[in-house]
Amino acid sequence: FVMKLLVLGSGAGGGSPQWNCNSEVSKAVREHKDGTSIRTQSSIAVSADDEKWFLFNASPDIGSQMLKNKQLHPKKEPRHSPISGVVLTNGDVDHVAGLLTLRERQNLTLYAHRRVHDVLGKNSIFNVLNPDYVEKKEMSMNKEFELEDKNFKKSGILVEAFEVPGKVALWLEDESKGENFGTQEGDTIGLKISSKENLKSFFYIPACAKITDELQSRINGSDLILFDGTLWKNDEMEQSKVGEKTGQRMGHINNSGVNGSMEMFKKIDVKRKIYIHINTTNPILLDYSEERKIVEENGWEVSYDGMEISL
Ligand code: MLT
Numbered sequence: 001f002v003m004k005l006l007v008l009g010s011g012a013g014g015g016s017p018q019w020n021c022n023s024e025v026s027k028a029v030r031e032h033k034d035g036t037s038i039r040t041q042s043s044i045a046v047s048a049d050d051e052k053w054f055l056f057n058a059s060p061d062i063g064s065q066m067l068k069n070k071q072l073h074p075k076k077e078p079r080h081s082p083i084s085g086v087v088l089t090n091g092d093v094d095h096v097a098g099l100l101t102l103r104e105r106q107n108l109t110l111y112a113h114r115r116v117h118d119v120l121g122k123n124s125i126f127n128v129l130n131p132d133y134v135e136k137k138e139m140s141m142n143k144e145f146e147l148e149d150k151n152f153k154k155s156g157i158l159v160e161a162f163e164v165p166g167k168v169a170l171w172l173e174d175e176s177k178g179e180n181f182g183t184q185e186g187d188t189i190g191l192k193i194s195s196k197e198n199l200k201s202f203f204y205i206p207a208c209a210k211i212t213d214e215l216q217s218r219i220n221g222s223d224l225i226l227f228d229g230t231l232w233k234n235d236e237m238e239q240s241k242v243g244e245k246t247g248q249r250m251g252h253i254n255n256s257g258v259n260g261s262m263e264m265f266k267k268i269d270v271k272r273k274i275y276i277h278i279n280t281t282n283p284i285l286l287d288y289s290e291e292r293k294i295v296e297e298n299g300w301e302v303s304y305d306g307m308e309i310s311l
């Protein structure tokens, strides 16, 4: 078997179109203009055997995502799900709210950094994940391990998690804690996901505020990366008149500009580069935009819902 990666949701928090947004992209998508497509909220699924699937982040759109992708439909009667577990990269709403949909007597393993397990544990609504069925596992950083289902059956998927510059979840921001709102190491992580069979791997980093030297050397020489494509430029929300927050304020590096990801990646050897977690204000979402042309000229692809990659 080859490892398969399925993009369930290529959009950022809110998706595209976003419910209360009427800026250029959201509007065009809502009008089904040529060269647009609906992008649900941030999540991918990975399988090494075409049978058991692991979700990487569980978005609020998980219901429609599961419906749309037949790989995730129940295969046996009367109750079954191919979803064996979930791995979280942070505690943001777009990455954890889908857990509430995965309630009800279904065996799952839930992998996250201790920081994220802690905040979910403190929020009693997540008790719908019945501990008799849901095994919570804390991920150690910089240490590869194999994903397992609830019955300790190995998945053939190897994961190595590592901290990246980011921000504490929006709903946990604490202004009294100064400029970074109480952000600590581990609030945002990136993942290296590999097939145990052929050791082919890819990086999944849907949120990242800065490309550090450490991150550069980690990803240098890799075959594939799915990387934070949230914003085209840092002040895009303000310019689109939909908000005041900059990308940096939200824990996201922009695509363009001297400190943007396109420029930074020119120094890094990665064969295939794909933007994911793309905000509805980002013009690269439109197939016909000038910005889309620029990212493509710089060797980047823009992910879309339903995109499939075999490794
Ligand atoms: C983000 O990626 O910045 C967050 O998902 C924002 C949010 O929670 O809406």
Ligand code: MN
Pocket (backbone or CB within 6 Å): 012, 013, 042, 092, 094, 095, 207, 277
């Ligand atoms: Mn997000």
